[in-house]
Amino acid sequence: MKNDMARILFTEEQILEKVRDLGVRLTEDYKGKSPIFLGVLKGSFVFLADLMRQVGVSCQVEFMAVSSYGSGTNTTGAVRITKDLNTDIEGRHVVIVEDILDSGLTLHYLLRYLKGMNPASVRICTLLDKPERRRAAVDAAYTGFQIPDAFVVGYGLDYAERYRNLPYIGILKPEIYEECDA
Ligand code: IMP
Numbered sequence: 001m002k003n004d005m006a007r008i009l010f011t012e013e014q015i016l017e018k019v020r021d022l023g024v025r026l027t028e029d030y031k032g033k034s035p036i037f038l039g040v041l042k043g044s045f046v047f048l049a050d051l052m053r054q055v056g057v058s059c060q061v062e063f064m065a066v067s068s069y070g071s072g073t074n075t076t077g078a079v080r081i082t083k084d085l086n087t088d089i090e091g092r093h094v095v096i097v098e099d100i101l102d103s104g105l106t107l108h109y110l111l112r113y114l115k116g117m118n119p120a121s122v123r124i125c126t127l128l129d130k131p132e133r134r135r136a137a138v139d140a141a142y143t144g145f146q147i148p149d150a151f152v153v154g155y156g157l158d159y160a161e162r163y164r165n166l167p168y169i170g171i172l173k174p175e176i177y178e179e180c181d182a
Helices: 012-029 045-052 105-115 174-181
Strands: 005-010 036-041 060-067 080-083 093-101 121-129 142-146 169-172
Touching: 005 012, 012 045, 012 121, 012 142, 036 045, 036 105, 045 093, 060 105, 093 105, 105 121, 169 174
Parallel strands: 036 060, 036 093, 093 121, 121 142
Antiparallel strands: 005 169, 060 080
């Protein structure tokens, strides 16, 4: 799989160091608040699993699944909830945990949806952010790394459901997705 990478962006060690920093900040900010960490499936599952273990406050984990992509690399703009929340978040502090903030369309939609349930607060924690690609105004309170406009895989992020198991994050060679999208 390493041969499919144009470049490794972040090694396993660099990612874990960043996740530790985010965990320290969340622990400080959510003391006494018992937050709900809401993972957006599937991409966030690796990040969420590592992040939770760096958070030293009592917390709850929930998942939602939202689809905005087919198997290609460009968003269709349409967001659809494919797995809804099955817990009451009214009056609770919610931290949405995302793998990557790209166009922002997914999180823009999700934020509006969750705010309708009257939580005490909703914030976003994203491992990666591609600010150049933003189409909807969304800001993350917690961001791991800002990255350039390139399609990345690994550490939970996929291309056509592959590469999620890579322990590092890499830029996929364009010819890999050009072949499949053709
Ligand atoms: P947004 O709605 O455009 O912000 O898209 C967010 C979702 O698109 C993420 O949760 C990912 O599933 C997917 N995505 C965006 N960019 C990438 C990428 O570079 N690699 C893999 N998935 C991506």
